[in-house]
Amino acid sequence: MVNPVLLIAVPLGLAFAIPIFGLISKRLEKYIPVVGMLFNLVLSIYLIPKALAHPIVVSIGGWSPPFCINLFVGPVGVFFSAIIALVGLLVSIYALDYIKEGDTGKYHMLFLLLLAGAQGVVLTGDIFNLFVFYEILCISSYALVGFLRDRDGLEAAIKYLVQGSIGTGLVLTGIAFIYGLYGTLNMADIARHINSIKPAANFITLALIITGLGVEAAIFPMNAWLPDAHSSAPSSISAILSGIAIEVGVYAMARVIFTIFGATDILGFIALIGIITLLIGEMSALKQNNIKRMLAYSSTGQIGLIVFAFAIATSYGIEGGLFQILNHSLSKALLFLAAGYMIYRTGSMEISSLEGMGKKMPFTSLGFTIGAFSLVGLPPFAGFASKFLIVKAALIKGGGLYTCLIVLALFGTVIEGAYFFRVVQVLYFKGKGGTLARQEAPFAALLPFLVLVLLIVFIGVYPGPVEHVLNSAASEFIHRIAYIQGVLR
Amino acid sequence: MVAMVLIVIMLIAALVAAALKDLLGAVVVATLVSLITAILFYFLQAPDVAMAEASIGAALETVIFVIAIRKTERFEDK
Amino acid sequence: MNFLYANTYYIAAFGLIFIGLYIVMAKRNLVKVIIGLSFVDSGINLLLISIGYIKGGTAPIFSRPDISPLKMVDPVPQALVLTAIVIGVAVLALALSLVVRLYQEYGTLDIRKIRGLKW
Amino acid sequence: MRKIIALILLAMLLWGISKPISNIPFGMNKINVAKHYITKDISETGAANVVTSVVVLYRGFDTLGEVTILFIAAIGLASILYLPKKRVPDNPPVEDSSLILRTGCRFLFPLILLFGTYIFVHGHLTPGGGFQGGAIIASGFALMSLSCKERILSTVRLGVVESLAGLTFVTVGLIGLATGGYFLLNFLPKGTLNMLFSAGIIPVIYVAIGFKVGSELAGIIGNLMERTQ
Numbered sequence: 001m002v003n004p005v006l007l008i009a010v011p012l013g014l015a016f017a018i019p020i021f022g023l024i025s026k027r028l029e030k031y032i033p034v035v036g037m038l039f040n041l042v043l044s045i046y047l048i049p050k051a052l053a054h055p056i057v058v059s060i061g062g063w064s065p066p067f068c069i070n071l072f073v074g075p076v077g078v079f080f081s082a083i084i085a086l087v088g089l090l091v092s093i094y095a096l097d098y099i100k101e102g103d104t105g106k107y108h109m110l111f112l113l114l115l116a117g118a119q120g121v122v123l124t125g126d127i128f129n130l131f132v133f134y135e136i137l138c139i140s141s142y143a144l145v146g147f148l149r150d151r152d153g154l155e156a157a158i159k160y161l162v163q164g165s166i167g168t169g170l171v172l173t174g175i176a177f178i179y180g181l182y183g184t185l186n187m188a189d190i191a192r193h194i195n196s197i198k199p200a201a202n203f204i205t206l207a208l209i210i211t212g213l214g215v216e217a218a219i220f221p222m223n224a225w226l227p228d229a230h231s232s233a234p235s236s237i238s239a240i241l242s243g244i245a246i247e248v249g250v251y252a253m254a255r256v257i258f259t260i261f262g263a264t265d266i267l268g269f270i271a272l273i274g275i276i277t278l279l280i281g282e283m284s285a286l287k288q289n290n291i292k293r294m295l296a297y298s299s300t301g302q303i304g305l306i307v308f309a310f311a312i313a314t315s316y317g318i319e320g321g322l323f324q325i326l327n328h329s330l331s332k333a334l335l336f337l338a339a340g341y342m343i344y345r346t347g348s349m350e351i352s353s354l355e356g357m358g359k360k361m362p363f364t365s366l367g368f369t370i371g372a373f374s375l376v377g378l379p380p381f382a383g384f385a386s387k388f389l390i391v392k393a394a395l396i397k398g399g400g401l402y403t404c405l406i407v408l409a410l411f412g413t414v415i416e417g418a419y420f421f422r423v424v425q426v427l428y429f430k431g432k433g434g435t436l437a438r439q440e441a442p443f444a445a446l447l448p449f450l451v452l453v454l455l456i457v458f459i460g461v462y463p464g465p466v467e468h469v470l471n472s473a474a475s476e477f478i479h480r481i482a483y484i485q486g487v488l489r
Numbered sequence: 490m491v492a493m494v495l496i497v498i499m500l501i502a503a504l505v506a507a508a509l510k511d512l513l514g515a516v517v518v519a520t521l522v523s524l525i526t527a528i529l530f531y532f533l534q535a536p537d538v539a540m541a542e543a544s545i546g547a548a549l550e551t552v553i554f555v556i557a558i559r560k561t562e563r564f565e566d567k
Numbered sequence: 568m569n570f571l572y573a574n575t576y577y578i579a580a581f582g583l584i585f586i587g588l589y590i591v592m593a594k595r596n597l598v599k600v601i602i603g604l605s606f607v608d609s610g611i612n613l614l615l616i617s618i619g620y621i622k623g624g625t626a627p628i629f630s631r632p633d634i635s636p637l638k639m640v641d642p643v644p645q646a647l648v649l650t651a652i653v654i655g656v657a658v659l660a661l662a663l664s665l666v667v668r669l670y671q672e673y674g675t676l677d678i679r680k681i682r683g684l685k686w
Numbered sequence: 687m688r689k690i691i692a693l694i695l696l697a698m699l700l701w702g703i704s705k706p707i708s709n710i711p712f713g714m715n716k717i718n719v720a721k722h723y724i725t726k727d728i729s730e731t732g733a734a735n736v737v738t739s740v741v742v743l744y745r746g747f748d749t750l751g752e753v754t755i756l757f758i759a760a761i762g763l764a765s766i767l768y769l770p771k772k773r774v775p776d777n778p779p780v781e782d783s784s785l786i787l788r789t790g791c792r793f794l795f796p797l798i799l800l801f802g803t804y805i806f807v808h809g810h811l812t813p814g815g816g817f818q819g820g821a822i823i824a825s826g827f828a829l830m831s832l833s834c835k836e837r838i839l840s841t842v843r844l845g846v847v848e849s850l851a852g853l854t855f856v857t858v859g860l861i862g863l864a865t866g867g868y869f870l871l872n873f874l875p876k877g878t879l880n881m882l883f884s885a886g887i888i889p890v891i892y893v894a895i896g897f898k899v900g901s902e903l904a905g906i907i908g909n910l911m912e913r914t915q
């Protein structure tokens with residue numbers, strides 16, 4: 001039996017050790033994140049069948065759960081930690097060649113710590129511990145957004161920092177109220193006590209925490225930082241921020257709403273907020289001429305769809321939301337990584353400057369196209385399966401509200417299709433070659449493209465095994481009593 | 490009673506820090522706020538936290554602020 | 568008056584949080600905004616410690632043998648606040664380094680004159 | 687305009703927080719989980735300072751996260767203020783501080799270091815611990831770099847101290863995992879109450895934290911002073 005705490009401890013330890021490896025050889029530094037994430041990927045895949053059979057609860061320090069911090073590694077935990085490790089591994093391979101300027105050793109440390117923070121958030125079973133790992137995730141993203149030290153990056157970083165700090169302040173206030181009301185910080189223990197005190201106090205506490213976490217998850221109206229931060233960071237970091245960071249924010253919100261508070265009565269409102277986020281994101285993306293800003297706004301839209309799917313709160317709905325998280329992580333990482341090398345070659349972020357890239361960088365363009373098709377939801381890619389599940393869930397749930405909202409969501413998908421097809425058209429069918437010679441991205445970038453494309457196609461054609469994991473994960477969110485009993489035996 | 494007087498001073502100092510155009514002055518007043526917070530922690534039977542707030546919140550944050558202001562500018566423009 | 572007297576520390580904590588939030592939202596100078604963030608942090612720390620306080624309690628340290636464990640104030644908020652103080656100084660240092668770099672780029676700390684900073 | 691919006695938002699927030707806070711009376715005994723900590727502390731951890739045993743043992747994972755956050759801030763600050771080798775600014779020659787100031791600081795500096803070390807070594811017995819002691823040590827270095835204008839510690843050396851201290855923390859946790867099956871398990875003997883060498887791994891971890899916090903904060907101040915014009 002391998003202890004899942006290694007999923008967090010090993011990346012942290014390796015990140016602390018990077019300066020020491022750097023003394024031996026500067027070239028060694030960039031391989032450390034690859035090693036760490038490879039370890040995490042192997043371990044989390046090894047843990048998947050065990051966690052599906054029975055959730056693994058480990059305590060830290062050797063006391064029984066309400067008295068110490070515990071990790072809860074259920075289906076949701078292994079699902080997220082496998083995604084984080086997979087995307088982290090591919091992006092760290094990509095970064096081997098991509099990150100050349102600046103203090104590269106520090107980049108790799110911050111990158112590995114960001115992923116360790118994300119792992120901690122999805123595995124922990126203690127609300128203050130969740131806050132601490134959430135801060136690790138946030139603070140390393142502030143630093144990485146400003147890593148290029150150009151004007152856009154610095155502005156985006158300080159904007160993100162101020163808004164994020166207010167958000168985490170609200171979360172901490174909420175945690176203080178929880179501690180004052182219930183005298184405990186263990187999530188299962190809070191969940192056990194939650195119905196014992198006045199509903200108004202619970203509601204305000206929930207609202208504070210949700211608002212604070214919503215800043216990182218970029219839910220409307222707290223999404224003002226996202227387009228700047230995601231578009232001005234280095235492309236490898238944009239891929240991580242879009243593919244992992246905001247999803248982890250959504251995970252934290254879902255955990256607080258479903259497991260801790262069991263607050264199913266506010267879900268109609270959350271669904272509405274999700275659809276507003278979706279429409280605002282997609283409409284803004286349609287207007288952009290800058291490819292990275294377009295992808296960033298598209299992330300806002302996708303997060304809206306994911307939040308909507310979670311708010312349906314049936315087994316199908318949550319399954320669809322989790323499936324969409326998987327699809328969005330893979331596709332958006334692929335899109336940002338492919339766009340990164342195209343921008344590197346042309347030296348411009350304007351969509352019009354990408355004319356004829358289909359001939360000059362065929363593999364990169366093909367990767368971008370497949371990512372775009374999957375995100376729009378065309379068969380046979382992964383996006384089709386996930387969007388199909390969400391539509392099915394909304395229709396089964398029925399009711400005027402959800403039917404109207406799913407129509408609006410489909411309208412958003414149409415807009416999404418419009419702007420992605422415009423880019424694909426520019427890539428393949430416009431321009432006459434231009435001055436650039438044909439030159440592909442280096443092998444370290446093509447390998448992640450290949451893996452991501454294969455995964456997207458494979459999951460789209462053969463969604464069975466993934467749906468099996470997601471099914472258990474959805475029931476972990478729905479059955480909070482089982483969660484409580486699993487921790488407080 | 491002492492605590493009440495200190496709290497009133499602290500809140501007034503925070504408002505003064507908000508109003509001052511001289512950033513260095515604002516930082517000094519903010520240090521006063523931190524110090525009074527540290528004393529309040531001590532009154533609330535939290536000596537560990539009082540020490541941390543006095544050494545980190547009052548001393549080091551002020552040093553960092555003063556260095557940053559020296560590297561930038563001292564007065565908030567209209 | 569009795570209400571004020573009973574909740575002095577809560578009022579102090581929320582007063583500090585609100586003054587800090589007001590500075591962040593209304594002021595236009597970046598250093599001022601960061602001073603506001605540090606006020607918010609201090610206020611939340613004070614709130615946590617006041618939540619853990621018990622009237623007539625002693626500090627949670629067995630410094631003398633005659634101290635009874637049942638009279639101690641709650642140690643957990645104090646541990647949380649130690650964490651929160653360090654997080655606060657970390658965010659503050661990072662924020663000020665960004666501010667210094669922005670000043671080198673733009674020569675101003677006014678968020679109206681920095682192109683992308685309108686919140 | 688934005689002032690009015692700010693005040694409206696704050697008024698809404700004030701109305702909101704009045705609900706939960708009215709359910710949390712000030713000064714009343716609300717202890718639930720913490721009762722375990724204060725009643726069982728001596729028998730389970732052997733530390734006289736309950737806050738310390740909560741910080742290092744019961745909630746040790748938070749503390750690992752917390753030192754990580756400070757580490758992130760230190761390296762994030764260094765990467766944002768990073769200047770390529772050629773462009774290191776020649777700071778305009780600063781007037782030397784007066785002889786009295788320099789001598790006074792040189793005299794105070796070892797005393798401050800000693801005080802900081804005392805604080806973090808005695809964390810499990812008296813108020814204080816790794817964070818407070820580390821901050822005091824860092825303030826000693828800040829005093830030296832402000833008064834004497836000379837670099838005492840190189841960035842590389844500070845980085846190595848940070849790394850080793852962080853690795854110590856993680857390694858202690860992993861030894862606990864290997865010997866007893868729990869990460870951060872207190873695997874050393876608890877000793878007798880109120881002795882310096884007691885309370886198991888608490889002094890070890892607090893010394894590591896003290897070095898780490900001290901070097902990180904000193905590095906933050908040093909980088910802010912030197913890497914910018």
